[in-house]
Amino acid sequence: MYGSTLKALLLAASATRALASCAHGTFLQPRAEEGGEVKVGNFGYIGRIGPLNWAALDSANTACATGTRQSPIDMVDGVFEILQGSDVELTVNDMPDGAEFENLGTTVEVVTQGGTLTANGKTFELQQFHFHLPSEHLDNGTSQAMEMHMVFQSAQQEIAVIGVYINIADQAAAAAAKRSRIMGRQDAGASSGAPTTLLETVFSVVDQIATPGTRVKTPPLVMSEVVDILKANAFQIYSGSLTTPPCSEGVNWHVSTARLFVSPQTFTKARDVIGFNSRFPQNTPGQPNILMISALGSAAAAVQAAVNQVA
Template sequence: MSRTFQRALLGLALLGAITTAAAQQYDYDRQEQWQYPAALAQSPIDIQRGVAIDGDLQEVQSIELRDTVATLRIVDNGHAVEVEAHGPDALIRGRHFELMQFHFHAASEHTIDGESFPLEGHFVFKAQDGRLAVVGVMYVEGEANALAGEVLDALGDASEGEIEREDIAIMLPRDKSYHHYLGSLTTPPLTENVEWYVLDTPVTLSADQIAGFNARYSHNNRKVQPLNDRPLVHFAAH
């Protein structure tokens, strides 16, 4: 056996090992095997409205989306349907963040007073200093959502697609009231110190649209984690 052939076999073996490790990393049936650096500030949580405290009205609390129309690239990344968006940004509590991507979990990862939802969207924003803020949106069955339909149509049976220009704002409610806490990413490496803003008002998708996301992933939701005495802050938008 030549050295070149041996190196090729070794490369294939390593690639297979990496692929297997990646698959195990996102194995939602074995979440207890996920490894993370700390365990006191993990996400998602059950948002218990009765323990939430009101936000300080002397501070800027609002979430303001800006430049929401963008070209979108849709990717099935192996564990979620993800939409990459470059251009939209937001002022979150008076600080500037840029939208990196949004993706979907079924069923919802966060629960509200123990209630789960068919689908949850995570809009991942990043500040210039690298800080992450994630806006969570719950989706329920009702009227169809135009952008959700375009996302599913653009993806089709492929692993990626593109939407030339669309307004991402229609995937979020107009009412930006939220519950806020400090948590983590909900997928490995489960990094902590992530700002979470889970919006109070759900957005509707049609039954067919919910089924379309479930056809891709119907169990990519992490189990709720203990709050561990973290402050849970509620802001009611006016």
């Protein structure tokens, strides 16, 4: 009975392609017309619909279990090259009227209104940015509180993603930043651990989209603070994949050495809506997929168990 029920669930899941991934808004998963329905993903992060079983949810997700350049990874020396922020052309339009902020079920996403990333002779257009909790990439073996992904697409249908770690500001820095805002001073302050204004603004309305499939308009968004922080630091670049189904490879990753911050209260507010939505770290780029290694190990263990029983 259990086996037939599980088979039915997998067949039902594979009837529709996984939506609402890191590629949402790109050629891989085009966005619905303005004002249309917010599509909710049919994958997740726990149990039968979690990362261990993504390849079984849809035939398009094969790379999740067989790809050899999968993301996220542990950002350690030897797996990335360094590109200085000053060598990157990065622009992101301010959104004085606010932006659409959507709950896709698998993450919360801000629909952007223009921006470009030009690096190594290639130009990509910004489509959206969304969040993972905790961070998906590890910083030399250490996870961070959150990670923001800014997703870009080129005219040649290539995808680039800027990954930025988000940490929790200490109470003193958060209080000082709040006083500055009350007094009308704008202080980026991210390098000193003060909350990043953009994140505080975006997450100020996250509780209004607590239900998957809902959207809200954010307050005005000033993007220059984050752009300045990114350009003042460096990018750790490598070729990887989407961190969500269909796990397509060839993604140009730019993991920033910068840190953004949110206040403890804002982190709690975001966590209560986003929940847990991080794929486990993958193998070193170029090495066998860890799910394939696991499958081989399980098969070997089963054979040995059978031999032991016969003996």
